[in-house]
Amino acid sequence: MVSIWHGAMQVFVVGFPPLLQSLLFWVFAALVVHVCQQLVEHTAYSVDPSSRRISASHASLCIGSIVWALDVVGLFLYNELSHHVLELVPALSGLVIMVVSARLTIPTLSTGASKRRIALASLWLAVGTLAGHFTITSSHVQSFGQINLLATVLSLGIATGISCYCAIRHRAAKLSVLTPRYRAQNWLDKLLCGGAILVLHWLLVNTFPMHQGNHDTASDGAALLVVMLVFAMAVAMEHLSNLRSDAGRQQLLRRGLSMMRTSALAHNAHSDIQQSLIADHLDRLLHPDNLALHFQPIIHTQRSGVQLEALLRLTDTTLGRINPETFLLVCELQGKTAEVDRMIVCNALDHLCNWRAQGLDAMAISVNVAPVTLMHESFAPWLGLQLAQRGLPPRTLKLEMTEHAVIALGPQMVAAISALSALGVAVLMDDFGAGYSSLGMLAELPIAGIKCDRLFVRQLPQDRRRQKLLRHICALARDLGLSVVVEGVETPEELRALAAAGLHHIQGYLFSRPIAAPDVPTWHRTQLQSQRAALQALLHTPGSGRGSDTSFVPTQPSMHWASGA
Template structure:
């Protein structure tokens, strides 16, 4: 027993630091963990590739610097090392090693959702930390020929444990955002990590035999301590300040891009940021044709009894489950993948329409939402014409929907692209009309085929005469310009009746049915739709025939007159 105790005492020649020094180092280490966690979170929340690269590089540099500063400060805790003076060259070399190892591993630790990759990156960062420490402490070591095997094994295990624990806790917090409950690391986690860092540092200084200095040797430990602390605080403060500005910039970017595609999706940090970052992590696997399913919602012209369908994206991931389509499209915008996604959706929708025509829907028409970047892409119109020909579909069966923000903000190039589409028979609709800031006068200048009134018009429509008057005038003006008008978001027969009284008969909404899978469309069109239309007309007091069910479609005037009298 004595020999074991004697050997242990020799292996751990440097005693544990005094209580006050240990307490101060523990607090400092916990604050460093807090700063590192904030930086890792910021990198994880970045979505577009440029922001991820910049955030990852800056976070890695800052983490490397503050961890280096923590290591240097820790060397001043031990009474046995009080007479040593830290060498400038070894210290700077250790800083370079620490920053480089952080740069190679922090991006993976912050963005990966795979435990194996997190553990591998944690091991790499731990090895870098050990190498940096051994370089910094070069002036203290008497010989590298002898190594304390127990201390180095314990130190390596502790370092990997700290990085893996904090990273996997970060991953767990990130994954909890899928249930809209984001639980970041709590302070007890950071204090636990700080205590582990204190033990780790003590193990590291006992890894190699030390050269005991002359007790009379001068020391500038206090000055060095102040310099290192100021350096670490300056780096951390600057990076955290930049992080706040970058968060605001990214939120503005996401808001602007969401307006170009849709006006209804809002990102609510931190849950929304984390969900978008998770989608970005899974994007390569999601950008497969079998992952992008389409549902279709009818757009009904009650005057003519005609039905066309809007293609609506549905995305599902094994890891993330059902993904909000607009969140997915926003990530694609930020990643520069929008043209690819839109082309995949268009090809999918054309395939569905081609199958419908083979199942009795000879005149099937459909519309697809696209982003401005897709229409502005070089060669889009010829590609679309070739795909329509390959599926044996006329251009008139397809309409492309763009938000009013996209049409107005994209300028002359967008007008030229729309005219190219008109040349092949494909019309463009202004989606979400009325949700933005476009003027009615612009309808005369835009070469579009029609407008889709935003669901905001339908809210409280039956009780608000002003909304009714607004819709009536919008419909009349669009008719003067030769534009079709579709009203979205209609859910009740009362809203349907009010719209008919306003002279609007092309309707989309739950009043007819919810979006359905492509395979269900032919059956719905042949059986359920005639029954639903007959029920609605009976409910609204209409005597017109039911299209597709043996009756003749109602004339426009007759439909509007009967609906008006029904009110």
């Protein structure tokens, strides 16, 4: 060990840079780490594959360029090397190597969820950085046969450690949005990395013995230093100035796509980070066992039978509880919508098949699906096969489609709904009235019914205009042969106001909260009839009825997290 250390010290011919130059380089390196982190974060917060690919490409070009400039600037720190003039071909070759190595590793370092993959990508980035440095300085190396093994091992270890540390801290910073267990990044992290880069650069210039510099070329070296600094600053500022514009473009894309499913999602930086985290772990989340379903009853106050709407619930060990609407929007952006919708439909049909095997033959379910799923030419035949394999009559399944999607997609949607109607599966227009309702489309579409959005029941007992509107909707639906379900019914007053308007199909906390799929048979046998009787009693109770029926008063706001909404 002593002999190795002694031999290593003999080839540490380039001394550590002076204090002032070291401090300036340290600050410059910390700023470079900050810029690189901003670019990596922008790539990581992209959700759809195209945006991630474009962001990763831009980030790699910028990161490779400014790291190359940092490396070249660092050569002027040392008195022994300050008069070297870099040759064009080796310098540009080193730039290409650094950019390519960044392009191959930034996607994993920015969005990777596996620490093992992050470590491997960090090692590869470190190898590329070292290779780029040795290419830049190749014309000044006396002999590549004389290598300082200690400097080489330490250089590789520090470079890998910097990349891995930054990637893992970045991953923890994203997760800190969801849980306080993780700490957000700060300038201390960047200063630590800047100091490590200073030590790394000194080790690199001591890896191979260098030729003595030519003092006659000092003026050229100073000019090159200025050019490198200006180049690095220009590249960094240009890419940083574009981040906000690109982030705004991606938000517009997400907002437009979210309207096809729901209008209730918040659009802010917090939700963007959540979406990017879901995208990072999507491959693991997209498994039938992770797509747990709860079912909320839909009841007719004057008839027997019950229908259940499938509602998606997701909880992950790393991400915690996930908003299903956010999860489904990420699936939309990732091009996984049809896959996840079919998984949810299969899960729901499996539950229904199990319940019917237990004697619950009168049960029917409804499942939300996205436009891209329903309009695929193979969906109707696939659905028919799934029903046949389980021995389920088509009438036991209803599909729900948001009003936004039904109206926006016009003729294509008509053909898709017609194919399902021919199969015997009814399609309902969900969230009716929440967007841009078109009465003309109600006449065109072969839908079986509508579900009035819970906006209709807000302040319904006191709002005569809403009462008149609901009465007209009821009359119109009756004339068109459509069923009408009203969502979000939470108080006895709302129930009686709906009954007065002629609407008896309801869904909401007043009757029942969503029920976990395994608990549905027990609920059906032990609670359905008593809850139906209590609902009937509310309809015939004069006055507000709130004080005497506290068991039906909701304890929290309505949450309509539908499986495909």
